[in-house]
Amino acid sequence: MAKPQLPAEYKVFGMLQTPIWIYQLDPFTLLWANTAAVALGPDATLSAHLSRLSQHQPEIWVQRLAHYRLRLSQGQTIQETASNQGCDQGCKTPMNWVGSGLSLADGSLGLVVEGQPLAGATKAVIDQASTHRAMVEAPRSVVAKAALHQQAETLQAIFDNIPLMLSIFDAQGQVEYINQAMEAELGWSLAEWQQQDLMAACYPDPAYRQQVLEHIHQASGDWLDWQTYTAAGHVIDIAWAHLRLSDGRIIGIGQNIGDRKRIEAKFKQQAQRDRLIAQVTQRISQSLELQDILDKAVFGLRQILAAHRVLVYALDVTCGGRVVAESVSDGYPFIQGRVIVDHCFSPNRPILDEYRHGRCQITADIYTSGLADCYVNALAQIKVRANLVIPIIQDERVWGLLACQQCDRPRHWQPSEIDMLTQMAHHLAIAIQQAELYHKLQHLATHDKLTGLPNRRYFDDYLEQEWRRLSREQAPLGLIFCDIDYFKQYNDTYGHLAGDDCLVLVAQVITRSIKRAADLTARYGGEEFAVILPNTDMAGVIRAAQRIRREIEAVNIPHRTSLIKPHLTLSMGLASWHPDLSLTPNTLKSMADQALYQAKQGGRDRYCLPSPSPP
Missing domain, CATH: 3.30.70.270 (Reverse transcriptase/Diguanylate cyclase domain)
Structure with missing residues (x-):
């Protein structure tokens, strides 16, 4: 007996990245699986789960199928969970399945099942699975109508319930339908799409627009990311996939991936910073010349943090100290070598004790941070507007300060930036100690111990x-x-x-x-x-x-x-x-x-x- 055919409107499941299986209920037979489901292998299917259970409880098939028919006839979902314990010890991929009823082309009852691996799911995967689950569950609200209405009405019911942007192009490439999510996201109604060429508004650059149109007409089912203008003039990132239906129309599925892009950009930026920090750390660890170490550190940090100035201030044993290394952008004062007298750094002053215990000075705006006037004036003279200062601690004493400065505007220092500067101050403390020890040994090797003269x-x-x-x-x-x-x-x-x-x-x-x-x-x-x-x-x-x-x-x-x-x-x-x-x-x-x-x-x-x- 031939297997019932899958309704055309459900082919959109093939474009999703969450695992989807479609079963015939009587007899219980797997009809179709999308690429994501196939990639998990046969062990991850609901039928494999039931087979494992039936080895211990032969009657489980009959009981489960009767339970499925009852819940699906009431418009409810079914849910199964496979672990690798008890009767399901043969399970290699712990899964959770959610199933909804679906009318097959011959009118018989089918079951559409979404799976989600239980182990190792990241938040991004879970969020995506939740979004796709809405698409899987959307047909549930129209299952009863599916057998009575035309294909277009079924699709419209799905479209109105899914939290993704969906559109239909007719055989001539004209927009025939958009759902509420697409109207809300882009800002144009279906009437506006049908009355004017809004593709030109979404993609003003002709060459770029041509690439978008080619992707639509190819209807390959592949996801591509496009930067799209909205009616309000904003640019958003949308991932689109398109599939050609049997009647020649093209259905498009779109998702705003702005959050994903921002997360990717953040991870990319963090990875780039980590690489640069590793490079700077490696460079300073390879040198035993103190000035070379400091110069490489301040230059590398200024590049990583995109700041106007990074400097190292070495404290004097009495009060104040000297700027011993500096990297500064063009157009701002160069202060390396400058001696700065600050009585706050004289011995036994509270601020030194605070620095010794890891205190950082975080100043987003020198004019609103409650600094003493003398500090505001001193920083303003060298064009500083925002200041981040981390102590360099060596043998429980404050050797100096590592400062990062923004000169043209206030800057709210991010936790990652504070953490980065703190890590670098720690690396510098070690490198400085090694350089000083090297110079002491070098001095002993090249100088007379009694007179202190070169030998x-x-x-x-x-x-x-x-x-x-x-x-x-x-x-x-x-x-x-x-x-x-x-x-x-x-x-x-x-x-x-x-x-x-x-x-x-x-x-x-x-x-x-x-x-x-x-x-x-x-x-x-x-x-x-x-x-x-x-x-x-x-x-x-x-x-x-x-x-x-x-x-x-x-x-x-x-x-x-x-x-x-x-x-x-x-x-x-x-x-x-x-x-x-x-x-x-x-x-x-x-x-x-x-x-x-x-x-x-x-x-x-x-x-x-x-x-x-x-x-």
């Missing part, structure tokens, strides 16, 4: 660097070797602790005598010191040596066992040369060393010059 290793690296630089610039490089006269006797007379104090004092005197930032004083070894003087000819080197001698004499360090004077003296070897890449820095060191030897041999407490040419 021999640092001296050699710096001399090599300046030799190469000045060889390119064809400028002179000066060098002084200093040796404390009769230092062994000093140690023997005053003791090694006094000897250490003497070395520290001599290091301070020599450093004080050297004026320029590029000049370098180093402890070369034992009681010997070295001074590198970039861009310095021999006359300049001599002046530097004379300053050192005067300063040493002025401090008048007693040395009663010296064989030349009752106070401490220095012997110095001087050299200056125009570096040449055909030679090495050892050339200059040999010249200065030779001159130092001459000074010692000549009686000490003096400086000497080397021979006029490199050895």
